[in-house]
Amino acid sequence: MAILPILCYPDPRLHKVAKPVQAVDARVRALTADMLATMYEANGIGLAATQVDVHERIIVIDVSEERDQPLVLINPELVWTSEQRQLGDEGCLSVPGIYDSVERAEAVRARALDADGNVREIEAEGLLAVCIQHEMDHLLGKVFVEYLSPLKRGRIKTKMLKQQKQQAVRA
Numbered sequence: 001m002a003i004l005p006i007l008c009y010p011d012p013r014l015h016k017v018a019k020p021v022q023a024v025d026a027r028v029r030a031l032t033a034d035m036l037a038t039m040y041e042a043n044g045i046g047l048a049a050t051q052v053d054v055h056e057r058i059i060v061i062d063v064s065e066e067r068d069q070p071l072v073l074i075n076p077e078l079v080w081t082s083e084q085r086q087l088g089d090e091g092c093l094s095v096p097g098i099y100d101s102v103e104r105a106e107a108v109r110a111r112a113l114d115a116d117g118n119v120r121e122i123e124a125e126g127l128l129a130v131c132i133q134h135e136m137d138h139l140l141g142k143v144f145v146e147y148l149s150p151l152k153r154g155r156i157k158t159k160m161l162k163q164q165k166q167q168a169v170r171a
């Protein structure tokens with residue numbers, strides 16, 4: 001397993017639209033294992049392939065306290081979303097140190113292939129529902145800061161670029 005580099009906002013590659021996975025084969029299974037290792041290493045609860053510069057419809061999630069319930073969703077689709085909405089604070093491994101509130105559906109039902117290529121349906125609410133929606137946005141090239149006001153987004157962009165410049169100087 002390998003720890004993959006995570007793209008940081010405002011990297012334009014975060015806005016690429018991911019393509020469906022054609023076959024869940026050894027390559028895809030190895031990628032999902034690397035994505036899970038990368039997510040756990042970074043202490044995240046979710047990671048989309050887009051964030052590791054692979055533009056295929058794959059996300060991994062683990063919202064459990066014990067960090068022992070990995071979920072792999074390949075070619076995920078939302079088959080139902082609740083009318084009920086929730087407002088919650090979100091962060092993102094591609095926008096380190098930034099948290100802000102985003103409105104999402106309170107519950108969703110998602111259909112996806114698992115790492116064995118089997119079709120699975122997941123009913124989710126609360127944090128897991130938020131996480132599924134956040135990661136699926138990544139596959140469409142959308143980062144959560146795009147839900148914020150242009151003013152806030154501008155400030156975040158400036159802050160991120162400054163941090164990246166400082167890191168480049170240190171490296």
Ligand code: NI
Binds near residue numbers: 094
């Ligand atoms: Ni994210």
